[in-house]
Amino acid sequence: MNAAQIGFWAVLFAGAVRLATPITLAALGETLVERCGIVNLGVEGMMALGAFMGVWGASQQSWGMGLLLGAAAGGSLGLLMGLAVLKGGVNQIVAGIAITLLGIGLADYLFQIWQPSGRSAVVVPLVPILRVPLLDQLPVIGDALFAQSPLTYLAVAAVAAAGFALGRTTPGLKLRSVGDDPEAAQLRGVDVVAVRIATLVLGGALAGFGGATITVGYLGSFSDDVTSGRGYVAIAVVIIGRWSPVGAMLGALLFAVFDSLALLAQSGSVGLPVEFFSSLPYAMTLLALVLTARAQQAPRALGRAFGD
């Protein structure tokens, strides 16, 4: 490999790890939610509102406030969905679509009130990059693994923690039992409704936090459709990752590698049209969804209303 090629791969991987971070966080939340038996189609709306609240909070005070508000916004939408589904008896899919509309609509509406079109966009300071001394000098992978936003390291830590909690702790066992056999769990004294609502709040907070990392972590500003389907990708990634936190992270990386390639293709001149590269991450996600469709091990009560 010559220097230019090494440079290309280094930029590609560094971009992929960066782009995978918001999706990993949202997909981790969705993994937990689906493991307790609920399909949350509202992730896209939660991410959109989180992305807006992130910028707003950061502009008012600091990026920490932005991230906090993003997580709070996503968590609130999760709570609303939990109440509608588990207390109001609403179909999960319908509730998810409604939450997506609410989240996207609120984000656009509040953004336009805050910054009417025509005015120059507010740009907020980003979360500073954390460089690991010496290791960040490694060829090809140095920038990708050791010169990232602390949010990326946080996402990896969250995946590890969730994997441990899900497999080795009592709350994790309760959560899984609610997703596999809610009636039996209820008989054993697990409050199915409470577990599911709490998980939806947590999953929503992670999606909102993930949305906030897009704007506060990497872009510095908000625009309409800033999430561009990443919430839906996060749901696909949960299936591709076979409902495990680590699997979700790997699935997010798969999307992000092609997303990063598309960004590189936009800046340089390549033989194929830009639209081809923009399509790649979605096409690859679809392909991965097809390849993992057989031998799926979904939580047994996934999508089924409790009590049916």
Added chain:
Amino acid sequence: MLSRIPEKLWLGLVLVLFAATVVILIVLAGADPVRALQGLLDGAFGDRYAIAETIVQAVPIAIVALGVAPALRAGIFPVGSEGQLAIGAVTATATVLAIRGAPAGVALAAGCIAGMLGGAAWALLPAILRARLRVNEILSTLLMNYLAANLVLWLVRTVLGTAEAVATPRSDRLPVEAIIPKLVEATRLHWGILAVVLGAGALAYWIRSVRGLGYDIFATHRDLAARMGVRESTAVIGTMLVSGAAAGLAGWIQVAGLQGILYPSVAGGLGFTGVLVALLGGLGPLGIVIASFVMAVLTTGSNGLQTDTGVPASIAVIAQGVLLLGAALVFAARQRKARTAIPELTAKPAEQAP
């Protein structure tokens, strides 16, 4: 907690919450709610032109919703209308431009058929994947929407693009013969509304047919439906292709019924709103037609609202979300009531038995 609220109170509760949300949002934007309501009504019903515009807006939404209803009734959840509409618009435009000079009857029929075939073709892959490999149709159709958007953008930029110097990529204007005739002069209301009437009739017939009943049962009781002769792959592929064809038809209507020009933004959320309207309308023809009109009022009304008072038009999206959630809550409460009513009915004969 929520389930203890009597069924009759739900509708009122939801309407109050809806009104409260809208008023809070308008106040948040610094506008006067009364003037805002005036702006909304002006935008939707202000004059003859505004009313026609609202109906024009409702037509594609209703067509998409009527087409997706059989799939939703069968428990299949395609959300790909957005992409299918755009692809249908492309195939219709390409076909009509290719046969330039054809008489009006031929140009209209060709555009209509090409649009439906294009939409159905875009639905074919997710349908087969769902039927054969059990790939989740919600996610596959959503992902296909992004592929469609990119494909349409590329086609309109290159092959289908006009030779004229224009700021935004677009196609050539369709020949006059290929434009759907106006229904009311001096407005944009066109004969495309006929498709809504025919579609509603077809859905009404389908619901009452034996086959339609079998598909309804398929949603909840696969084995029973199989004994009625409903094959899973036929049900999945058939209903998903119908929803694609309907979306493609709406795509043709959006090009040939309005400006006669294809823009990459042709779908503009109509596909998503269509699926939403099918749910809001209770998956029945009359409900869908009413719901599509309500959604169109929200859209044209919120545009009027923005011009009159500066309240962002995206208030319509929030309102849609609240309406959908509210309707689903009312629907769930009705179902709970029906469920508790059934044991009472079945208990009576048992009591009378000696």
